[in-house]
Amino acid sequence: MTDLDALARRLRESLGSGQVITDRQELRTYECDGLAHYRVVPAIVALPHTAEQVATVVRACADAKVPFVARGSGTGLSGGALPHADGVLIVTAQMRRILDVVPEDERAVVEPGVINLQVTRAASPHGYYYAPDPSSQQICSIGGNVAENSGGAHCLKYGFTTNHVTGLQFVAPDGELVRVGGRAEDPPGYDLLGAFVGSEGTLGIATEVTVRLTRLPESVRTLLAAFHGVDAAGAATSAIIAAGVVPAAVEMMDALAIEAAEAAVACGYPPGAGAVLIVELDGPAAEVEAQFEEVTALCEESGAFEIRIAADDAERALFWKGRKSAFAAVGRISPDYIVQDGVIPRTALPSVLRKIDEVAAENGVRVANVFHAGDGNLHPLVLFDDGVPGEAERAETTSGAIIDLCIEYGGSITGEHGVGADKAKYMPRMFGDDDLDTMQLLRCAFDPDGLANPGKIFPTPRLCGERPGRHRAAEDEDRFPGVEVF
Amino acid sequence: MTDLDALARRLRESLGSGQVITDRQELRTYECDGLAHYRVVPAIVALPHTAEQVATVVRACADAKVPFVARGSGTGLSGGALPHADGVLIVTAQMRRILDVVPEDERAVVEPGVINLQVTRAASPHGYYYAPDPSSQQICSIGGNVAENSGGAHCLKYGFTTNHVTGLQFVAPDGELVRVGGRAEDPPGYDLLGAFVGSEGTLGIATEVTVRLTRLPESVRTLLAAFHGVDAAGAATSAIIAAGVVPAAVEMMDALAIEAAEAAVACGYPPGAGAVLIVELDGPAAEVEAQFEEVTALCEESGAFEIRIAADDAERALFWKGRKSAFAAVGRISPDYIVQDGVIPRTALPSVLRKIDEVAAENGVRVANVFHAGDGNLHPLVLFDDGVPGEAERAETTSGAIIDLCIEYGGSITGEHGVGADKAKYMPRMFGDDDLDTMQLLRCAFDPDGLANPGKIFPTPRLCGERPGRHRAAEDEDRFPGVEVF
CATH class of the missing domain: 3.30.70.2740 (Alpha-Beta Plaits)
Structure with a gap:
């Protein structure tokens, strides 16, 4: 019996056999995430139902020195959930309970497999919503959002996931269940929460997430401005920001993206547009009214040849339909x-x-x-x-x-x-050796054996305790044994 | 020659003798920060002028295994800059250059000794300011603000220091100069910036700080509401927040605090008040106008017997004078x-x-x-x-x-x-052993010898590499050899 067979048996005994997959055909389902460019079939898939089960799996991996990778809905676009060929893929999709919604504290507590949009659905009867809105919000999970520090169209005003998570329970790479942050703002001690959010599964696996809820705005107004080209649309964007207006979103599409969206969803954008801007303002009605006029004028001054103002929610949805479908729509052209x-x-x-x-x-x-x-x-x-x-x-x-x-x-x-x-290969172009070494200090403190999502973020598969040196980008094959590149 | 004498000589050779203090009388100046309750005379004080000099001092301490403590303006109220009797106090007060102000990027780059209010003074000709405003903002330093993650009256709307620092250069406990974050939002890799801000000098010493500048609001309106007691004032506060209004500040003073402020600065608050609220709204004029009416009505409904609205900046300053002088004013009573x-x-x-x-x-x-x-x-x-x-x-x-x-x-x-x-002694009451152990992982990764501001934050002087165990609060004498408690 190989080590991996023994591990699979231990996991079956702890979790139940229905929660552990080793069949090659079934494993293939998990060979990639939203970045289908890289594919690796994992050795084992575990489907824990509780935080304790995640801890059990991670502890078993730590004992056996087997690498593990966490996966939420598998919608990520950087291959953050790419499996390890000799490792365990820990899928949190079964952990979908919304544990608490507390409008008075503007907080909700959810399990990592909860879908982004479900948080908003649970909060909206109380007049709140969850602000970060990746395009995949109907299918992506909060745990994945935490790992990747996901953004969305409304980051401009509302910030990224890191600005909306106030507390976490996670399983550290040694299998210990740890809490960082909480419901209150600014607890004392190190802000490990900030370091965990966006650590792409290399510091552990989130098992419970406390998120900030945002009050639904009193008013939302959306306009679509058509320009002859991207230069004019870019100038309008700069003019809006320079005027001190902070829109909820300023989205741009160029001619080719418009062509694709029209082909796919017939969004009916102004004919002949070389670029469109969608500008959305939200907040107190009085503020939105005043600033909306200003934004309209700035778009005109920058050369918009047609400006449409959404008269109702249906028209607003139509403006966004083109934008939100743009990625998929490109398949039409x-x-x-x-x-x-x-x-x-x-x-x-x-x-x-x-x-x-x-x-x-x-x-x-x-x-x-x-x-x-x-x-x-x-x-x-x-x-x-x-x-x-x-x-x-x-x-x-x-x-x-x-x-x-x-x-x-x-x-x-x-x-x-x-x-x-x-993009690990690009990291040495953004950060110096000392900076990358300092990040490695943190990774090695949490994960001295390098078992938590190895090969991600960092360009080299360096061992902890090695002398610092030049960070060279390793080849894909070095970082991901058994990888197929498509 | 003792080790400390040798260290002092090395520092004098590197920095120049005018930047190193070892005279007992002169050292006494530095025996405490704003928390005069604890006093320890440091062995050596170093006054570096540049980041490289800070790195030189820290490297010398690391080589000699001598503890070091950073100090900005020495206005902290938790004893974060309490010196070590056998250590070096590194005072950043000489590093006061504002290196860059870039309104287009909404950023300023400053040295750690720069006074908080100086950032706002440098930014305001461009229509910007630095939002975090501790009561000590006329004398406290940005480096100290970073170490303590300082707040202020306007945190309610604008957040703490951690929300306004986007990049740092710091000297790690091994003497290496490191950069984290930058001018852009959300760089890839671990968000060590968030962990550094508020780490109270235990992960290193900030030598350059990139801060976010905030646009000066179009409109600011301030009211002072007098209540018969704190219950009614508290109810008004809850009502305002529940209505979805986010004031820039909601400050309360009770009868005794009002008495002290009147004795000290004759702020002329309404006679007979059992509590006063100062509510400040800022933002676009249209929003402020609409919400100001709402806030006024909510104060009245909650039992305010007098509401004064600041007619101009002078009156607004008078409202704040009582509040801002309250701590010092207590000396009058x-x-x-x-x-x-x-x-x-x-x-x-x-x-x-x-x-x-x-x-x-x-x-x-x-x-x-x-x-x-x-x-x-x-x-x-x-x-x-x-x-x-x-x-x-x-x-x-x-x-x-x-x-x-x-x-x-x-x-x-x-x-x-x-x-x-x-407050290190209270940490085990807020955090479990596993949580504190996890924080220690980070400290030990950066500072395996425990030289960076020892005795602060953590309740026990545990050595890195010791087995985790129960965190008991050590006596002050254990944590700070030679401490005098007043």
Whole structure:
């Protein structure tokens, strides 16, 4: 009996055999997350129902020195939940209880498998909602949001997941159940909560999450402004922010993204638009009214040739339908595509968009741009046809060059999708050796054996206790034994 | 030559003799911070001028295994900058350059010795300010604010220091200069920034701080509402928050605090008030106008017998004068006092205030209450006369009992002053052994020799690598050799 067989038996004894998968066919279901580019079949899948069961699984892995990877709904776009070929994939999807909703304290307590939108559904009868809204909010889990510090269209005003989690229970890599933070603001001691949120499963697995609830705004108003090109739409974005207005969202789509959305969902955006902006304001009615006029005027001054104001919720939903379907819609105009995620300073938008066009032209591929313009968070969609020899490679080159541009302009290699398996190689370009060594101090303190989601975030599979040295990006095969790259 | 003599010589050679103090009389200046209750004369004081000099001093301490403590302006109220008798006190007060102010990015970059209010002075010509505003903002330093995660009257709306620091350079306990975070939001990798802010000097010393600048609000309106007692004022606070209004500040003073403020600064609050609330709204003019009416009505409904609305900046300043001078003003009505700092859920305000009265009566001392009512952050001032035998002890007992009440009601042992030397003994009452062990993991990863501000935050002087066990609070003498307690 191999070590992994023994581990599987121990897990079956602790959890029950229905919660442990070792059948090769069944395991295949879990070979990738939303980033299907990388695939690894895990050795074992465990489906715990409680925090104690997660602790049991992690303790068993720690005892056997077997790596483990956590997975929520598997919607992540950076391969953060890519399994380990000789490890256990711990799926929290069965842990879906909403444990408490306390409107007076503006808090809810949920299990990690709870779907993002379910929190809002539970809170809205009390006049509250959960603010972070990834595009995948109908299927992604809160535990995954915590791991990746997920964002969404409304981050501009409301911040990321880290701004909305006030307490956590998690299983540390040694199998211990730990609490950090709580319901109150600013507890004493180290703010390990902040370090845990966004640690992509490398410091442990969240088993209970206390989130901040946000009061439903008194008023929401949404406009759609059509421009002849992205330069004018970018200028409008800068003008709005410079005027001191903080919209709930400022989203931009370029001509190609509009074309895709029209083809897929017939959203009826103004014909001939080279770019559209969706600007949403929310808050007290008096404020929204006053600022909405200002935003409308600024869009006109920046060259909007048509401005539509949503008359009701149905029309507002229609504006958003085009935007929210844009990623999937690209499938209508291209057989394959890569979703990129990078950040640039808002003021660099026009220059970077022009450079993206140049890079795409050089490589003979098309790039559709859909992005959170207010944050400078780009989501270029690099279109290609895998049936055409060489095109996938050229798309990959283009996608990488876009990240290079983000770094060159003082931005970041990821805005909200995380580093995961996909972007660890870029970390040495954003951080110096000393900075990465300091992050490793934390990882090694929690996980000296490197069992918690190995290969993610950090570019090298360095062992804890090794002397610091130059961080070189390892090849995918070094970081993920048995990986298939598509 | 002792080890400390050798260290002093090494520091003099590196820094210049004018930047190293070893004269016993001069060292006495640094024996305590704003919490004069504990005093320890340091062995050496170093006054670095640059980040590199801080790194040099820390590296020398690390080599010699000598403890070090950082100090900014020395205004902290939890003894976070209490020196070590056999250690080096590293004073950052000479590092006062504002390195950059970038309104387009809403950022400023400053050295740690820069005074809090200076950041606002540098930003305000551009239409911005630095939001966290401790009462000591005219003298406290940004480095100290980072160490203690300082708050202020406007935390209710704007959050604590941790919400306004986006990047740091710091010297780690091994003497390495490290950067975490930056100018952008949400960089990838571990959010060590959040863990560093509020770590009270135990993870290293900040040498450069990138702060978020906040746009000056279009409109600010302030009212002063007088009530017959704290119950009614507490009810008004709850009603305002329940209505979904987020004021910039909701501050309460009880009868004794009002008496002290009148004696000191003749602020002219309504005669006969058992409690006053200062409510400040800021933001877009349209929003402020609409909400101000609502707040006024809610105060009246809760029993305010007089409401004054500040007609101009001068009157607004007068409202605040009473509040901001309250701590010092207490000196007019009592020779000695302890400033306590604890947090309770907002809804528990009336019950806890009644219990504080009972505890004070039992111990034969008076307690004046001044607090950030919106946050539930109490600052009870326990009055006593050190000339009366036994009174200091009874005041101490009362002060401790108030913290017990905060814990009992589900609150926190500190709202904004930090744990420091003073409250480490309470940590095991807020956190379980596993939680404290997890925090120690981080401390030990950064500082395996326990040289960075030893004795602060954690209740026991445990060595790194010791087996986890029960966290018992050590006596002050164990944690701070040579301490004098006043």
